[in-house]
Structure formats: structure tokens, C-alpha cells
Amino acid sequence: MDTLEVELLLQGSLAFRYRSKGNQDLSVVWDEHQPIKRVIRRTHSLFxxxxxxxxxxxxxxxxxxxxxxxxxxxxxxxxLAQYESTEVEI
Structure with a gap:
């Protein structure tokens, strides 16, 4: 995978605390209609x-x-399915 642009929607205290990730973030703006910060991020790895x-x-x-x-x-x-199907004894 080369690069991919992904939109992240941040809310709550994270929206206020979030600082741009330098050259990874292409755009960081507040939504006009709700208390959400929209971040357009360039990523090289979905992991x-x-x-x-x-x-x-x-x-x-x-x-x-x-x-x-x-x-x-x-x-x-x-x-979630892995956690629901696996019992671990301590």
C-alpha cells in the first residue's frame, strides 16, 4: 500500500486535546454543526x-x-468473538 487518506472524527476531550501529527494530517477542522474535530490523515499502514x-x-x-x-x-x-469464545483460567 502506498498511501491512503482516511477521515478520523474526534469527539469529547480528545477533540480539544488533539494536536496535528505534522505531515500525516492533511486537514484538521472543527465540524460546524457538532462538537467534532474532523482530521484527514494520510497513512501508510492500516495496522x-x-x-x-x-x-x-x-x-x-x-x-x-x-x-x-x-x-x-x-x-x-x-x-470480540475471540474474547467471547476463549476462557482463561488464572
């Missing part, structure tokens, strides 16, 4: 992008493109 989105928790979600959002949802569902 690292997904890792960052997961770290932000419920304050960050992928707005598009739908191919990237759908892949993130599929990976998250697979992770």
Missing part, C-alpha cells in the same frame, strides 16, 4: 492507524473511506 484509533477509544472513529471503516469493524468483531 498503525487501527492501533491508534483503538487507543483513543470511544472518542475517535473512522469516518471514511468505507473500505477502511468496514475493515476496522470486521477486525473489531473478530477480536
Amino acid at each position: 498503525w492507524l487501527f492501533r491508534e484509533v483503538r487507543a483513543y477509544g470511544l472518542d475517535c472513529y473512522i469516518g471514511g473511506p468505507s473500505l477502511v471503516r468496514d475493515r476496522f469493524v470486521a477486525e473489531t468483531r473478530s477480536l
Whole structure:
């Protein structure tokens, strides 16, 4: 994969705390109609992008493109299924 532009939607305290990631962020703007910061990010790796989105928790979600959002949802569902089907004894 060369590069891909992805829209991240930041809300809550993350939207206020977020600082641009230098040359990765192409655009960082507040939504006019809701308290959400829209970030257009250039990424070279979905692995690292997904890792960052997961770290932000419920304050960050992928707005598009739908191919990237759908892949993130599929990976998250697979992770949930793994936890639901696996019992670990301590």
C-alpha cells in the first residue's frame, strides 16, 4: 500500500486535546454543526492507524473511506468473538 487518506472524527476531550501529527494530517477542522474535530490523515499502514484509533477509544472513529471503516469493524468483531469464545483460567 502506498498511501491512503482516511477521515478520523474526534469527539469529547480528545477533540480539544488533539494536536496535528505534522505531515500525516492533511486537514484538521472543527465540524460546524457538532462538537467534532474532523482530521484527514494520510497513512501508510492500516495496522498503525487501527492501533491508534483503538487507543483513543470511544472518542475517535473512522469516518471514511468505507473500505477502511468496514475493515476496522470486521477486525473489531473478530477480536470480540475471540474474547467471547476463549476462557482463561488464572
